[in-house]
Amino acid sequence: MNLFLSSLLTPCATIGRIVIESTNACGAYAIFSFQGLYKIFSYPFQFSKILQQIYFIGAKSVSIIALVALFTGMVMGLQLYYTLTQFGSEGALGSALALSLVRELGPVLTAIMIIGRAGSSMTAEIGIMRISEQIDALDTMAIDPVRYLISPKIAASLISFPLLTALYDVVGIIGGYLAGVVLLGLNKGIYFYRVETSVLMQDVTGGFIKSIVFAFLVSTICSYQGYFTHMRPDGFGAKGVGLATTSAVVMSCVSILIADYVLTSILL
């Protein structure tokens, strides 16, 4: 019986089932995430695996992040310039652009780009390992699968996300400079003066806190979806991995936007 039919026939039971299943899933996710985080620090440290993951999640994302940041900065430069001109305050372009990037767009768009590039691949990789019994094999060899597979990914994300966010912010500001100063003729000195005076340390810190929280959410949600692929009620095998990847991307994006709102309201 599908969810729609059952919700019509037995609404209370359906709501109850959904609540129980969601609570179970939340609990499982919380335990899984905590274990993944905690086992980063268990001895012996897995430096080489963390470095490999930093290369995959961080280094290989540099070009795409830089490209996206450049064009985001340029588009914002154009849009803000024409909007501010109407009020005769185009000199504030540097402030508006830098604050938007450092506080909001940098962490959020960096996270979304990494979800698309590395998060989906994380889920698919772990999911395939699960359905082909490779994770069970680790278990039987007395190798902790969470420590071996998940912890390096979380650690690498926690290191890579803030660095990539910083890159995004810098390239975005350069993009705004190209559009506002080089193309539209705004004074170069005013642009950088406004950037320098308006961006405070707490804005940068806030952006980094956001990127660290997003890193944790993205890496744990994507890993969790892959790790429990075999327990999905809606698909098994290759189909299950496909669905897990879709869920991972959607849930990661939604959760970072929700977390962004919560963090912004706390940090402001």
Add this chain to the structure above:
Amino acid sequence: MPKPLVQFKNVTKRFGNRTILDGINLTIYEGEITTIIGKSGVGKSVFLKHIIGLLSPDEGEILFMGQRFADMNRKQQQMLKNKCSYMFQHNALFDSLTVFENIALPLRERTRLPSSEIKAQVMDKIEQLELMEVPYKYPTQLSGGMQKRVALARALINNPKIVLFDEPTTGLDPIRKNAVLTMIAHYQQQFNFSAVLVSHDIPDVFYISDRIAIIDDAKILFQGTPTELEQIDQPVINQFIHSLDLLKEDLTGLTNRHTLEQAFTKAQMSQQVSGPFSLISLTILGLAAITSHIGAIAAHHVLENFAHAWQGAISSQTIIARYDELTAVALVPAAEVRQVEGMLQALSNMSQTAQHFTIPGYGGDDITATLLAGAVPVRASDSLEQHVADARNQQTPLTTIICSGPRPGSIS
């Protein structure tokens, strides 16, 4: 006498309301190959998971070398896990790692050995398992047999005391199946580990096993040596042992012994209503010689011919079943006795001229076999075995069968 390595004492395991293992008592001995046989879903894998400590029993206890698993502290349990290896049905090799990395993984993750020492140990295993040509290939680039050897190498790299094989031959063709079983037996002797196999390959697996256990309906139905298993006479156990024969029976168009036993009991009970039954035993004396000299296919060819002849002479009311390797038994309702007598008469008439079977490709001496038949009326009191024994005593030669290679004028 080998020492007990793992002992299950009254082990019970339930998942919800379903009892998977019900008071299991079983001992696995050191240095032996123990095979667990059972239908799908009876709890064989659950049993294996108890051995490596992935599951713990709801009731009862498991002893490792005399020590209770539940009494061990975490470190001891971990040390015990390190002594066990598990080989998955589909190998579960890490497809993104090379053969070398796959085999080295347990050492890299669980020991503090320097990389030179790890390399030496891995290359040693690679050499012993004849994988010298493939250490830097990926598992998907290897044949099925090689993948099995890589999985075995990975399982043996930390010199385990006990290796668990979960259906190692399922889905393989007969040649590869034998190769895998031979490999297990060969390396078990070479590395002297204790092996626990879950398998359905009856009777092939008997040849390499020191001990057999049959799990059925959450209980241990039998445990003992393969010879003891072959000598035991219980319908359910016989059904397992004769599973290969069941296939032959299907091929010859005869029903199996289990069905015959049921029909015989029914016939005994219904005789007063539906009239008397007769039991006829038909034996091909010398069928074993045909099998050993010419081959199983030739013996099957002979049986198939007679099965068709017998079935042509009777109606569907009569049951003809394979009783043992040499004997077929027919259970005939009274109404058909005349027809069967006619068939026996017809076969008897042929006894003057021997039945020739031409076996294509056979170039050796002629092999002679004799068809014997005997009939007794079914009595309400005695067992099937007694009836068959009586019918055998009544047997007289009906015809001679001569199997030979192709020659002009012979019939096939």
